[in-house]
Amino acid sequence: MVEESRMKKINLFLIMLMLCKLTFSELILNSSNLSPSKYEVFNLEVSFVNEDKERYKIDGLENFDVLSKGSSNSYNVINGKTTSVKSDVYRLKPKKDGEFTLKVITEKGNEKALQIDVRENKQLDKVMEDRFALQVDIPKKSYYFGEKIPFQENFISTVNISSFSQVKAPNFQDFSVKDITKYNNNSYIQNQIDYKGKQAIELNIFKGILQANSSGEKNIVTSEVKVGEPTRDFFYENTTLVGGDNLKIDIKPLPVDTPKNFKDIVGTLTYKENWKNKEVNVGQAITLNLTLSGSGNLALLENLPIENQNNFNIFQSVKNYSEEIKGENYYNEKTFEVAFIPKNGGIEKTPEIVIPYFNTKTEKYENLIIPSQEIKVTGEKLQIDNSSNNRPIQKNMENNNSVNKSETTSSGNLTNNLQEINIKLLETEKTSAKNIYKLAFGIVSLLCLIELITIIYLVLDRKKYKNVKKR
Structure with a gap:
């Protein structure tokens, strides 16, 4: 009976403690x-x-920029009663106008909420736009899939600033990006410009070439920069956040009727051709330098689509490639060098070169055609004597000497009869892999033998030393 009464008192005491904690603990x-x-x-x-600080989350915080976060603990004793406060302090800046709810939810389910009314201030908006601006240069709001997109960001200020930093880089969520931003000694490049009738400083903070990874509506979040303005207080400055806006871009799919040999070149395309010579001998190369340029993605064109013909041996290579943003537009250029080696004499025509692409101006598949070139070839049909492929070099030299002797008349002059010289293919002697393995094995064996002799010498020398010491 006594034990039961004791347990009731303990339970009552615990309940009172819990009530006290609930009464005096609070989330603010x-x-x-x-x-x-x-x-x-x-x-x-x-x-x-x-109470101890719990883990918690804040719903609605995504509508604000969190500039900093700090923590503090404080203890107060009043009339013998101790109060502890554990706090987190956030410095926030609204991203846009409107009403937003900030709600704190703890792990135990406690909740507290505040209504924040971000006021629209058109007068202040006008003042700030005249002072600072983050200008985004993107020529269009709609592109085709596969089209290269030029993107530039410039910060403009019409007032003196004491500090400048990029808080957030632009966020390209579903784009491949090539950053081509240029710097001057690790600093942004500055230009003096006229902005709304005022002298201003322009900083190029980002320049890049984008390409969408898929079709559909895409979102780009621009850079966010922090600007400081000097005040009368040397140790204090007014700070402003600029940027962080959302840009919508529509990426349209290409038509399904894709032509043959289409290499995903989307944009505009032009060409310049330069033939180095138009009269050659049989077996001699005629060279074409072909430069393609425009907004089409020429990086995807590794080789020119040239059909093989029996009249020519054809070889091609890429001489150079470059891409850049000219003004607000994307531009790239690629130069191919093509060698046509005629096999027959007479008047020949090089094959026509046809490059299919999707023209974003006409919104149709088109062909860029480089017309064939008429050339004059001197000499007879090129022949290869396969029977002479395996002849030794010395024997070929003797045969050439005999040809020279038969061409010489008694007076020492060459005859007018032209001799056909066959092209001789010489094989280079190949080093056998077995000989290499044998050589390596011999070197390793020699090293092992030297090491064994050294060990035996050291052992014998040590024994000799011990015997001398005993004497």
């Missing part, structure tokens, strides 16, 4: 400004009173 959510403009920075404080 405060804001230094409930109606800021989107240019104003304010503090949000999450406090746990008389």
